[in-house]
Amino acid sequence: MNTQLLPATEDSLALAARLLADGQLVAFPTETVYGLGAHAMDAQAVLGIFAAKGRPGDNPLIVHIHDRSQLEDICEVNENALRLMDAFWPGPLTIILPRKNAVPYAVTANLETVAVRMPSHPVALAMLQRCGLPIAAPSANRSGKPSPTTAQHVLADMDGRIPLILDGGESDVGLESTVLSLVSERPCILRPGGITQSMLEAVVGPVDLAGSILRPLEKGEKALSPGMMYKHYSPDGQVTLIEGAENDVVEALRRLYAHAAGEGHRACVMCFTEHVNALADCAPHDIGHRNDPAEVAHRLFDTLRRLDDEKMDVIFSEVVPPEGVGLAVMNRLGRAAAFRTVQAENVI
Ligand code: TXA
Ligand code: MG
Numbered sequence: 375m376n377t378q379l380l381p382a383t384e385d386s387l388a389l390a391a392r393l394l395a396d397g398q399l400v401a402f403p404t405e406t407v408y409g410l411g412a413h414a415m416d417a418q419a420v421l422g423i424f425a426a427k428g429r430p431g432d433n434p435l436i437v438h439i440h441d442r443s444q445l446e447d448i449c450e451v452n453e454n455a456l457r458l459m460d461a462f463w464p465g466p467l468t469i470i471l472p473r474k475n476a477v478p479y480a481v482t483a484n485l486e487t488v489a490v491r492m493p494s495h496p497v498a499l500a501m502l503q504r505c506g507l508p509i510a511a512p513s514a515n516r517s518g519k520p521s522p523t524t525a526q527h528v529l530a531d532m533d534g535r536i537p538l539i540l541d542g543g544e545s546d547v548g549l550e551s552t553v554l555s556l557v558s559e560r561p562c563i564l565r566p567g568g569i570t571q572s573m574l575e576a577v578v579g580p581v582d583l584a585g586s587i588l589r590p591l592e593k594g595e596k597a598l599s600p601g602m603m604y605k606h607y608s609p610d611g612q613v614t615l616i617e618g619a620e621n622d623v624v625e626a627l628r629r630l631y632a633h634a635a636g637e638g639h640r641a642c643v644m645c646f647t648e649h650v651n652a653l654a655d656c657a658p659h660d661i662g663h664r665n666d667p668a669e670v671a672h673r674l675f676d677t678l679r680r681l682d683d684e685k686m687d688v689i690f691s692e693v694v695p696p697e698g699v700g701l702a703v704m705n706r707l708g709r710a711a712a713f714r715t716v717q718a719e720n721v722i
Pocket of ligand 2: 512513521
């Protein structure tokens with residue numbers, strides 16, 4: 375199959391709408407990451423997403439809409455959901471609600487709940503409006519790769535597998551949406567993202583955090599969100615996270631890099647902008663400013679993909695405090711590192 379990568383124009387949006395109505399797949403930009411869309415009410419089309427991504431069939435998809443009236447056929451809406459939609463839609467918040475019968479089980483992976491979100495990216499909204507259909511869309515990466523934040527990332531993973539990629543530039547947030555379950559007793563964050571716990575609590579009161587956000591699932595522990603079961607966001611090389619006081623971390627990165635490089639590894643460090651000069655001899659990859667977790671979020675997946683392109687096999691990374699957007703960063707970075715963490719003071 376020939377994959378077209380087109381800027382989002384009237385013509386390419388019209389083409390996207392035709393393809394989607396015809397049951398085909400279209401990759402499109404959102405403010406979080408790029409999505410791989412299919413007509414959500416067409417089970418056959420939805421199964422195509424799983425095939426193109428190599429995604430396990432038991433990992434459910436998010437249904438994207440541009441108008442709340444579309445929810446009538448999709449889910450049971452409750453009071454908290456309405457409040458959250460008022461506050462955060464369109465935007466990077468996905469809400470889990472009881473499903474309605476029209477939603478194929480291919481979308482929900484046989485669950486009786488469904489994930490819904492209204493993205494804010496103008497190209498996503500324009501495409502959704504044009505086709506007028508609810509669109510099921512996971513991130514547009516091959517399963518196990520970091521989510522794509524540019525059209526080029528999508529092309530690298532999906533060339534030859536889908537007919538169309540709409541190019542809308544770099545994704546703004548850079549990490550996937552916050553996934554919030556409203557079917558549990560209390561609202562519960564299954565996946566942290568750009569809409570933080572405190573932002574949600576300001577609207578609906580106390581919100582829980584799923585247990586496995588900053589650690590691996592324990593043996594026999596059931597994932598609240600099936601996506602959390604899978605090895606995710608993982609570069610080919612081995613990532614190790616370095617924690618500790620700022621100066622200790624920089625010194626530890628220097629030593630760990632020197633040791634790994636001395637053993638013949640293709641090694642590098644992921645460090646804050648402020649430390650790039652001090653680590654100039656350690657193949658530094660700049661992840662953004664130390665006090666700006668949103669910038670780190672924005673750059674993280676591009677950096678992880680670069681490490682693979684450069685065939686790095688040993689990677690040492692700084693960390694951000696797991697608060698606010700930093701929680702989302704550490705959820706993804708932790709999984710990229712399989713939660714392998716070293717205390718800087720033990721290395722220097
Ligand atoms: O920002 C985003 O959310 C992007 C853009 C394209 O919208 N989409 C995205 O989709 O990240 P995906 O499929 O990569 O992640 C969806 C997550 C998965 O962890 C999945 O298990 C969870 O949402 N999920 C979907 N439906 C669910 C449900 N009914 N119950 C629990 N978790 C669900
Ligand atoms: Mg994904």
